Amino acid sequence: MTAALEVTELYKTFAVGKRLIGPPRAHVRAVQPLTLTINKGETLGIVGESGCGKSTLARMLVGLLEPSGGQIKIEGEPLNTADPAAFGRRIQYVFQDPVSSLNPRRTIRQIMEAPLKHLHGMSKAARARRIAEIFSAVNLRLDFLDRYPHEFSGGQAQRIVIGRALAADARILVLDEPVSALDVSIQAQVLNLLSDLKEKFDLTYLFISHDLAVVEAISDRIAVLYFGSVVEIGPAIQVFSQPRHPYTKLLAESAPVVGRPLTAPEGRETELPDPHNPPQGCAFRARCSRALSQCGLERPELVREGADRIIACHNSL
Amino acid sequence: MSFLGLLVRNRLAFAGLVVMLVIVVLALVTPLLPLADPDVTDTANRFKRPFAASVILGTDHLGRDLLSRLLWGVRLSLAVGFASALIAAAIGAAIGIIAGFYGGRTDNVIMRGVDMLMAFPYILLALAIVASLGPGLINALIAVAAVNIPFFARNIRGVTVSIAHTEFVDAARLSGMGDARIILTEILPNVVPVIVIAMSTTVGWMILETAGLSFLGLGSQPPQADLGSMLGEARSALITNPHTSIVPGAMILVIVMSINLLGDGVRDALDPRLRSGALSRPMPSTLVRREEPVPAKETSALLALSGLKTQFHSNGRIHKAVGGVDLYVRPGECVGVVGESGSGKSVTALSVMGLVASPPGVITAGAAHFSGQDLIGANYETLRRLRGDRVAYIFQDPLTALHPLYTVGAQLVEAIRVHHAMPRAKAREHAVELLESVRIPNAEERLDGYPHELSGGMRQRVGIAMALANDPELIIADEPTTSLDVTVQAQILSLLSELQRERGLAIIFITHDFGVVAQLCNRVAVMYAGRIVEEGPTDAILNAPAHPYTARLMACVPELGRGRHRLAAIPGLPPVLDGLPEGCAFAERCHKAKEACRTGEIALTANAVQRAVRCIDPEFRTADAAR
Numbered sequence: 030m031t032a033a034l035e036v037t038e039l040y041k042t043f044a045v046g047k048r049l050i051g052p053p054r055a056h057v058r059a060v061q062p063l064t065l066t067i068n069k070g071e072t073l074g075i076v077g078e079s080g081c082g083k084s085t086l087a088r089m090l091v092g093l094l095e096p097s098g099g100q101i102k103i104e105g106e107p108l109n110t111a112d113p114a115a116f117g118r119r120i121q122y123v124f125q126d127p128v129s130s131l132n133p134r135r136t137i138r139q140i141m142e143a144p145l146k147h148l149h150g151m152s153k154a155a156r157a158r159r160i161a162e163i164f165s166a167v168n169l170r171l172d173f174l175d176r177y178p179h180e181f182s183g184g185q186a187q188r189i190v191i192g193r194a195l196a197a198d199a200r201i202l203v204l205d206e207p208v209s210a211l212d213v214s215i216q217a218q219v220l221n222l223l224s225d226l227k228e229k230f231d232l233t234y235l236f237i238s239h240d241l242a243v244v245e246a247i248s249d250r251i252a253v254l255y256f257g258s259v260v261e262i263g264p265a266i267q268v269f270s271q272p273r274h275p276y277t278k279l280l281a282e283s284a285p286v287v288g289r290p291l292t293a294p295e296g297r298e299t300e301l302p303d304p305h306n307p308p309q310g311c312a313f314r315a316r317c318s319r320a321l322s323q324c325g326l327e328r329p330e331l332v333r334e335g336a337d338r339i340i341a342c343h344n345s346l
Numbered sequence: 347m348s349f350l351g352l353l354v355r356n357r358l359a360f361a362g363l364v365v366m367l368v369i370v371v372l373a374l375v376t377p378l379l380p381l382a383d384p385d386v387t388d389t390a391n392r393f394k395r396p397f398a399a400s401v402i403l404g405t406d407h408l409g410r411d412l413l414s415r416l417l418w419g420v421r422l423s424l425a426v427g428f429a430s431a432l433i434a435a436a437i438g439a440a441i442g443i444i445a446g447f448y449g450g451r452t453d454n455v456i457m458r459g460v461d462m463l464m465a466f467p468y469i470l471l472a473l474a475i476v477a478s479l480g481p482g483l484i485n486a487l488i489a490v491a492a493v494n495i496p497f498f499a500r501n502i503r504g505v506t507v508s509i510a511h512t513e514f515v516d517a518a519r520l521s522g523m524g525d526a527r528i529i530l531t532e533i534l535p536n537v538v539p540v541i542v543i544a545m546s547t548t549v550g551w552m553i554l555e556t557a558g559l560s561f562l563g564l565g566s567q568p569p570q571a572d573l574g575s576m577l578g579e580a581r582s583a584l585i586t587n588p589h590t591s592i593v594p595g596a597m598i599l600v601i602v603m604s605i606n607l608l609g610d611g612v613r614d615a616l617d618p619r620l621r622s623g624a625l626s627r628p629m630p631s632t633l634v635r636r637e638e639p640v641p642a643k644e645t646s647a648l649l650a651l652s653g654l655k656t657q658f659h660s661n662g663r664i665h666k667a668v669g670g671v672d673l674y675v676r677p678g679e680c681v682g683v684v685g686e687s688g689s690g691k692s693v694t695a696l697s698v699m700g701l702v703a704s705p706p707g708v709i710t711a712g713a714a715h716f717s718g719q720d721l722i723g724a725n726y727e728t729l730r731r732l733r734g735d736r737v738a739y740i741f742q743d744p745l746t747a748l749h750p751l752y753t754v755g756a757q758l759v760e761a762i763r764v765h766h767a768m769p770r771a772k773a774r775e776h777a778v779e780l781l782e783s784v785r786i787p788n789a790e791e792r793l794d795g796y797p798h799e800l801s802g803g804m805r806q807r808v809g810i811a812m813a814l815a816n817d818p819e820l821i822i823a824d825e826p827t828t829s830l831d832v833t834v835q836a837q838i839l840s841l842l843s844e845l846q847r848e849r850g851l852a853i854i855f856i857t858h859d860f861g862v863v864a865q866l867c868n869r870v871a872v873m874y875a876g877r878i879v880e881e882g883p884t885d886a887i888l889n890a891p892a893h894p895y896t897a898r899l900m901a902c903v904p905e906l907g908r909g910r911h912r913l914a915a916i917p918g919l920p921p922v923l924d925g926l927p928e929g930c931a932f933a934e935r936c937h938k939a940k941e942a943c944r945t946g947e948i949a950l951t952a953n954a955v956q957r958a959v960r961c962i963d964p965e966f967r968t969a970d971a972a973r
Contacts, residue, residue, distance in 0.1 A: 078831035079802070093516050113519035122520055130513035134535040147522030182919055190517075197521065212686035213858060217902035217915035224912065239831060246904035246911055266909035283836035284906050285861030287888050291843055292836070 032105070033201050033233040034067040034090070034120070039099030041085050045305070057304045059085040061258040062099060064331070067201070072227065072234040074248030074265060076241060076280065080304070082257040083237045087205045090235065092116035103201065117148050121194035125206035127186035131178035137189055138174040144197040159196065166226060167192045184215035188222065195226065201233045208243060220247055241269055241284045250337070253277045256302055256312035259331060262339040273338060273345045275317045311343070319344045352615035359611020365604035373421040382411035384418045385569040393587045406576075406590050407583055410569075416593055419571040420601070426487050426565075426572070427553035433491040434552070435545050438498020443537065445499070446506025447529060457503065464496045472555065476564045483572070486565035490555045498544055505540045509533055539616045546609035550602040557598055573598050630730075631700030632656070634723045638711040645718040647674035648852050649698065649737075649820055654712035654722070656690075656697045659705070665923040667693040669876035670711070672950070673854075675820065680846055680853040682867035682884065684860065686899075688920055690876035691856045695822045697722070699737055700729050716820070735765040738813035742825040744805035748797040754781075754808050755793030761815045780811040784841060803834035810841065820852045827862065839866055860900055864888055872896045875921050875931035878950060882957030892953050892964040895932045930961070938963055 040062040044053035060082040067073045077083050088094040090101060092113045101108050103119045124130035131140055138160070145156045164171055167188045178186060187207060194202055204223070208216040224247065227234060238244045244251055248265040253276065261274040272278040282292065302308050308315065311324040321344050329341045354360050382401075388409035396404040396412075403412040445456040463471070475489035509515065510533065518532045553573075559565040560574025568575070573594045580590035644650035656668040668690040675681045685691040696702045698714045698721060714721040716737065721729065741747040749757060758777035759770060768776075774793070781789035784807040797805055806826060813821050823842070827835040843866055845851055855867055863870050863884060871881040872893065880893040891897040901914040918935040921927060927934065933943040942962055950960045954968040 078833065088516075091520060093519065113516075114522040114524070117520045117522050122516070124513045124517065126513065130517050132514040132518070132532055132536070135531070139531075143518065143521035143523060147527075184919070193517065193521070212920075213903050214686060214899060214916040215919075217904075217913035218917070220904075220913055221915050240904075241832065242904040242906040245906060245909060246913065248910065270907055279833055281906070283832040285832075285835070285839070285859060285865050286906050287861055287864040287900075289865070291840055291865035 031069050032066050033069040033071070033103070034065075034235070035100075035102040035105075036063060036065040036090070037100045037102070038062040038064060039086075039089060039096050039101060041082075041089060041094065042097045055305065058257055058307065059304075060089070061256075063257075063259060065252065065259065065262075067233055067235060069200075069233055070227075070231060071250065072236055072248045074244035074251040075235065075237045075254060076239065076244050076251060077254030078239060078280075080256075081254040083254055084205060086254075087122065087203045087235070087237055090203055091120050091122040093122070114148065117144065117197050117199065119199050120201040120203060121197045121199040123187075123190055123194050123202060123204045123207045126210050127183060127190045128178065128210075130190055131186060133178055136175055136177060140178075140189070141174070141193055141196055144193060148197050163192045163195050166195065166229060167222060182215075183211050184218060187211060187219055191219075191222070191226070195230065200231070201235070203235045203237070205237045206239070207236075209238065209240065216243070223247065241280060245269060253280065256304075256307075258312070258341065259339075260313070260341050262331075264337055267338075273334070273340045274342045275319050275344075275346065276313045278346060279316070311341075319346075349615050353611050356611045356614060358607045359614070362604040362607030362609075362611065365600065366608055369420065369601060369604070370424065372417060373424050376417045376421050379417070381414040381417065384410060384414040384571050386410065387569075393583065393590070396589050396593075403593050404589050406580065407587075412590065412593050415571040415576060416573075416597060419573045419576050419594065420597060422483070422566065422570070422572040423553055423556060423574070423598075424601070426483060426490075426556045427549055430487050430491040430494070430552050430556065431545050431549045433487075434494035434548075435498050435541050437491070438495040439502045439537065439541050441495065441499040442502025442504075443506045443529060443533060446503040447510045447525070447533060449507070449510070453503070457500075460496045460499050463492075464500075468493045468555070469558065472559060473562075473564070476559060481564045481567065483560075483566045483570070486556055486559040489559065490552050493555065494548060494552060497548065498541070501544050502537055502540060505537055506533060509536050543613045543616055546612040547606070548609075550605035550609065553605070554598070554602055573601075628703040628705070630726050631704075632697060632702040632707050632709055633704035634700075634709045636709070636711055636723065640720070640723075641713045643718060643720070644674075644713070644715040647715075648677050648679075648717065649854075650674040650715045651694070651698070652713050652715070654694060654697055654714065655710045656693050656702055657708050657710055659708055663924045666876055666926060667707075667923055668697060669926070671873075671876075671878055673871055673878065673881075675852045675854055677819065677852050678846065678850040679869065680843075680855055680867045682863035682870040683854060683856045683873060684858060684863055684870060684899075685873035686858060686920060688875070688923065689873040691873050692824050694873070695739075695824055695854060695856055698822065699733050699739070700724075700726075701733075701739070731765070734761060734813075734818075735816045736818050737820045737822065738816070738818040740806075740809050740813045740821060740823040740826045742828050744802070744809040745797060747809055748805065748812075750797055753794050753796055754800070758793070758808075758812055758815060761812050765816045776815075777811075780814055781808070783814065783845075784808075784811045785837075786811070802830055803837065806830060806834075806838055807841070810838070810845075814845065814849075817849070818851070820854070822854045822856075824856045825858070826855075828857070828859075835862075842866065860888065860903060872899070875926060876923060877931070877960065879932065879960045880958070881950070882954070886954070886957060890966060892957065892959040892966055893932075893961050894936050894938050894965065897965055 041060045042056045042058050045055045045057055075083055089096045092115065108116060141160050142156050145151045145159055161171060169188055208219050211219060226232060236244060236247055245265050250262060251265050251268040252259050252262045255276050261268065261277045268277060269281040272281050302312050310326050311329055314320045314324045323343050329343045331339050331341045333339050390409060391405055392407055392409040394401050394405040398404060401411055403416060406412055441456060445453040472489040472493050475492055476485050479485040479488065515528060515532055518528050556565060557574030560572050561578040563578060566572040566575045576594040577591060584591050641652040644652060651671055651673045654668055654671045658665040658667055671694050683691045693702060697709055709722055712722060755774060755777055758780060759773040762773045762776055777793060778789045781792060786792055786804060786807050800808065827838050830838060839862065846853055857863060867884045869882065870884045870887055871878045874895050880887060880896045887896065891900060898916045902916055904913060916935055921931050921934065929944040929946060930948050933939040948960050948962060950958045953959045953964050
C-alpha cells in the first residue's frame with residue numbers, strides 16, 4: 030500500500046502574550062511532534078476532546094497554518110510551504126460549519142467555479158461541464174447554482190462544501206467534524222454520501238470528530254489524540270471495543286450507549302491538563318488509574334504492538 | 347423586506363430622504379434656472395430684505411442675489427461634502443482592510459499611525475493641512491477627507507478582522523486565490539454595507555466641516571459662494587441685516603438634518619442585527635392569545651402541558667413551532683424530549699415559563715398546569731416568582747447563560763437572594779455548598795472567579811448549581827451536555843441522575859441523543875415538526891419503537907461497537923413550519939405512507955400499556971391497546 034499522506038515529527042507551538050518588541054512571554058504546544066501515515070484509499074478517523082489539537086493538525090495538513098517544525102509529504106512529495114494554493118490541488122478541507130464556510134455574498138456558481146478557475150485554469154465551458162458532473166455526484170440540482178448560501182439547509186450547504194472540495198480534484202480530503210452541525214437524520218445522509226464519493230473518486234479521508242460512534246462507522250483506522258499527541262492508533266473495529274490505552278478506554282466508556290447503564294467512569298473533579306503549564310511525563314497521568322511512577326518521569330513513546338496497533342503507554346491494557 | 351421598504355417605513359428617514367432629494371435636484375438644475383449671476387455685485391441694491399421687489403431672498407452686502415448664491419453655494423457644498431466622504435471612505439476602507447486582513451505587525455504600525463492622527467483635534471488638524479497647502483476649496487476638501495480617514499479605517503478594520511478569520515476565507519485560499527483576489531471578492535463585498543453605513547452617517551458632518559473651513563476663509567475664495575463662506579461674509583452684518591446669515595445658516599441646518607435622518611435610516615435598514623429585530627426589546631413574558639378554549643385543570647402531575655401551541659408571527663408568516671403538545675412530569679421523574687432541530691422541543695420547554703421571546707412568539711392555545719396552577723396566561727409577577735425558584739432551567743451553552751462581567755459567586759448569590767431574603771454572607775455560604783454539591787473543586791476559591799476562567803464542564807456545573815440554588819421541584823434542561831466532551835458529559839449526566847434521586851427532582855431533559863435518553867430518562871417523548879409523535883417508557887420505546895419516525899431516527903444514528911457500516915438514512919428534509927402539510931408531517935419521508943396519512947388530523951392514541959403513538963399504521967400495537 031502506498032502512503033497518501035505522511036506526517037513526520039510535525040508540531041505547532043503558539044506564542045502567548047505577544048509583545049510589540051522582543052520575544053513573547055511563553056509558548057504553548059498545540060500539537061506535539063506527531064508522526065502519522067494515511068494509506069491511499071483509506072479513511073483515518075481522528076478522535077479527541079476539545080483542545081486536543083485536532084483542528085490545529087488539520088489546518089497544518091492543508092497549509093492554512095504553518096507548522097513550527099516537521100514534514101508533510103503528500104503522495105510522496107514534501108510540502109512545507111504553508112501555501113494553501115500549492116496544497117489545494119492535492120488535499121482539501123471540509124469545514125465543520127457549512128454555512129459559515131460559504132461566502133454569503135457569492136452565488137453557489139461563483140463559489141464552485143473558484144477552485145476550477147484558480148487551481149486548474151479551466152475554460153468556461155469546461156467549468157460548466159465539471160460542475161454538472163460534481164453536482165450530480167453530490168445529489169444537488171443544477172438550478173441551485175444561481176442561488177445564495179443562505180437559501181440552503183445545513184445538509185444541502187454541506188453537500189455544496191463537499192462539492193467544492195471535489196472540484197479542486199484533490200485526492201485527499203480532510204473532513205473536520207463535517208456532520209456535527211447537522212441533525213441526525215441529515216448526518217446519516219451526508220455520511221453515506223461521503224462513503225459513496227470515496228469509492229467513486231478513489232479518495233482518501235482524514236475524518237476528524239468528537240463523536241466516537243460516527244468515527245467508528247466511517248473509518249478504517251482510528252487515531253486517538255490527547256493533549257496534542259497520538260496516544261493510540263488501531264483498526265476502527267477494535268479501538269473502542271478493545272482499547273489498549275487507558276484514555277481510549279475512558280472515552281469508550283463515557284459515550285452514552287443505548288442499553289448501557291449510566292456510569293461516571295472517572296472521578297468528577299478531573300480536568301484537562303493546563304497547556305500553559307504542561308505536566309511532566311505522560312499528560313494523561315493525573316486522570317489515569319493505572320499510572321506508574323515511571324509515567325510521571327518520562328513521556329511514553331508510540332510503540333507498535335502486533336500488526337496494526339500503535340500505543341503510547343507505559344502500562345497499557 | 348427590501349432595503350427601500352424598510353427605509354420608507356421609518357418616517358423620519360423618509361422625510362429626510364424627500365428633503366434631501368429636493369435639495370439635490372435643485373442643486374443639479376441650478377445652472378438651468380433663470381437666476382441672476384451669483385457673483386455680479388450691485389452695491390446700489392445691497393442688503394435688500396427678502397421678498398423685496400425682484401429678489402426673493404434679498405441681497406447681500408455687495409448687492410448679490412442671495413437666492414442665486416444660495417443655490418450655487420448648496421451645489422458646491424454638497425459636491426465638496428460628498429467628494430470628501432467618498433475620498434475618506436475609499437482611503438479609510440483601503441487602510442482598514444489591509445490592516446485587518448494582514449494583522450500582526452502591519453496592523454500595529456498602520457493603526458498606531460491612525461491613532462496618532464486621531465489624537466489631534468479635527469479642526470486643528472484640518473487647519474494645519476490647509477495652512478500647509480494654502481487656502482482653496484480643493485485643499486479644504488483634501489483636509490476634510492484626511493481628517494475623516496481614521497474614522498473609516500478603524501470601523502472597517504474591525505469588520506475586516508472578523509471576516510478575515512471566517513471559514514469561507516480559508517476555503518477561498520484553498521481554492522487557490524491570492525491575497526488580492528480574496529480581498530476583492532471575499533472581503534470587500536461583505537464590507538461594503540459597513541462602508542455605506544459609515545458614509546451615510548458622516549456626510550452631514552463633512553459638509554459642516556467644509557462649511558467651517560470656508561467660514562474661516564480657508565475654503566472657497568471670493569467671489570465663489572459656498573454655504574460656509576456666505577456665513578462668513580455675513581458675519582459683520584449679523585445684527586443689522588440678520589437675513590444674510592439666516593438664509594445660509596438655515597440651509598446648512600436643513601441639509602445636515604435631512605442627511606443625518608436619512609443616514610440613521612440607512613444604517614437601521616442595512617444593519618442585519620437591527621433588521622432581525624435583535625434590538626427590539628422583548629416582553630418580560632411570552633404573549634398569550636388563546637384562540638381555543640382553555641383546557642381543564644390538571645392536578646395529577648407536577649407539570650402537565652395540555653394542547654400547547656406556540657407560534658412565531660413574523661413578516662406576515664406564521665411558523666407553527668409547537669402544534670399541540672401534551673406532556674406531563676411527576677415528582678422525581680425524568681422525562682426526555684427527543685427531536686431534531688425545528689421539532690419544537692426547545693420552544694415547548696421555554697413556553698412553560700413564558701420565556702419564548704415576544705415578539706415574534708405567541709402562545710395560541712393550551713395550558714401548563716404546575717401543581718394545579720395554569721402558567722400560560724399567569725401574570726408576570728407569578729411567573730417571575732416561580733422562575734428559578736420552583737422551576738429552573740439549564741441551558742445548552744453555559745457561557746451565554748452566565749453574565750461575563752460578574753463573578754460566579756455574585757451571580758449565585760443574586761439567584762438565591764432574588765427569591766429568599768437572607769444576608770449576603772449567608773447566601774454566600776449557601777453558594778459554596780451549591781458548588782460543592784455539583785463537585786466543583788476549591789468551591790470557595792471558584793466563587794470569586796469569572797465564567798470565562800472556567801472550562802466548559804465546570805461552567806455547566808455552575809449552571810446546574812444555579813438551577814439548584816432555590817431547591818426547585820422541576821428542572822428543565824435544554825441540551826445541557828451537547829456542547830461538552832464525552833468524558834465531561836458522562837460526569838454531568840451522572841451528577842444530574844444523582845440529584846434526581848437524592849432530591850426527588852423532576853427533570854424534563856431535552857436532547858437529540860438516544861444514548862443520553864436511555865441512560866437518564868424514565869419516560870421519553872419523541873417530537874417531529876412541532877408535535878409529539880410517540881410517547882412512553884424509555885426502555886419500551888427504545889426496544890420497540892412504534893412510530894416509523896422513531897424507528898428510522900434510531901436506525902440512522904451510528905451505534906458504537908458495530909464497526910464500519912452503512913447508515914439507514916431518512917431521505918428528504920423536515921417540513922417547513924410555516925406550511926405544514928395536512929395529515930402526518932412525516933408522511934413525505936415515510937416508507938409506509940399511504941393516502942390516508944395525508945388527510946385529516948391523526949391523533950396520539952394508546953398502542954400499548956402507557957404508550958401512545960401518532961400514526962395510523964404503527965410498527966406494532968398490542969392487543970389490549972387495540973381493544
